[in-house]
Amino acid sequence: MSAEKLSTLEDAAALVRDGDTVAIQNMATQAAPMALVRELIRQGRRDLGVVCLVGGISVDWLAAAGAMNRLIGAAVSMEQFGLCQRYRKAVEAGAIRVEELSETALNARLGAGARNLPFLPTRGLIGTDLIDVNDNLLMLDDPFGGPSVVACKALVPDVALVHAHKADRFGNIGYEPTALWPDLGIMPKAATTVIVTAEEIVDSEVLRANPDRTVLPGFMVDAVVEAPFGAHPTSFSPRYGYDTAMHLEWIGAARDDEAVAGFMEKYVTGPADHAAYLEIVGGTERQAALTDWEAS
């Protein structure tokens, strides 16, 4: 008999402590575990280190809330919606320290963490200044006599936050047919604690019908939470597109401290729970519109 992993957003987010290094599944406008990100902000988490491949609005909200003081990642951008301005301001003010890695270097750091190795090498970054400013990267002679490589020190995040389509109450995680995107393959395996939100909690039989679509086994997952539209306002293929209007509202607000405070109160700290958030952002009508990718 497997252990029950079903939890609430409140209890799951409470597994994250102040100062933790938190790996967040994220792409510019895609697949971020936004319900968990909002809950962390609502609970007033501080001094988080965020690990992400490409941070988007999640990182900008955490920066706006003063919840993070370091970032380990390859880029932070909302693509067509521009740079994350609150993150950028916080970095320029010295409030967030950035460990910028290339994609292969981040993959190597997490891969070493997942496999209990001291480091993994990459051939990326050679010749760049990114090696010189980072104590976790070191040029290394190939012991077999080939060209030098960059040793990337193991990274073990305290927590990984992931959003998925389906989960059973034992923490087995199922993905619907879509690009595996973006960090699912390595972040949860490197992290000490894994928290997953899912569009729906399903009976295990649903996962058994397509075991090739089960992407994480229950034994490595510590908590699962049902959070429909849990990646909103980022996209979650194939179910829904990113919310253009909300991204535009945010970049409008992000220019001004007072507008940021108003936005955060309205959408992040104000709503009592995830259901209340979904109502405020437009309820079922808005959700239906977002499922039409072309119109989103």
Next chain:
Amino acid sequence: MSGWQNSPPADDWTIDELMIARLADCFADGDQACNGMASFVPVSAFWLARLTHAPDLVWLAGAVGLEPRPDRVPASTLEAPLWRDSIMYVEQYGDFWNFALNGRWLTKFCVGAAQLDRYGNGNNSVIGADYHNPRVRLPGTAGLGDMGSIGKALYYWNPNHNPRSLVEKVDFVSCAGYLGGGSERADAGLEGGPELVITNLCVLDFHPDTRHMQVASLHPGVTFEQVQEATGFELPAPEGQLPTTALPTAEQVRLIRDVIDPDNMRRREFGG
């Protein structure tokens, strides 16, 4: 699709279409191409090449979707509508790099950089002298920090040729070009490197010995003096008459406007 070979130069074209047509020239049958985010010019160029001279150019959209059939260029070049009807999804983070690092595939890569210097080094990290206390925090290197160091041929595109984007020395090297010029890149054990820089004013390449950026052709109506004025470092004086960049053909312009990008997403890169 017929008639692209005999199509005359367009008499009605815009600079985005010229840049797309010239970037398309860099990709041939047998190549594999991939794109990153906000890459409307490369995406349009790959698509144009596939509709004309390179029908067997393999396209891995967003480093995710193999051989996609998008309806048109969408508002994002890193979201699912771009890789509609793909024949395979490559796991972007893990498996994509197995292909890219291997060396046999994806040997050409298009790069956009906030700063590019005379030796083709790119910067998307920070503006200012101190990495840890930047004047401006840029988005970050993403995959460029890898692509510059793993033997790829790099094709830079820059829709805003000005002294802030083409600089004497980048504030920070986040994509390795020819480093300090000459043999420095080779001495560091790196193969490949920057091939071309296609801007809204001209096409530039790199001198085979000094590896210094130089004008290869001027776009119609642009003078060398104008290019020099818009460049943050001294360009080698041209020996004789510089060639004029080839115009897109009437058929290329039609394909871009009517088939590939009817919503003019490419104009976003030009402040349009």
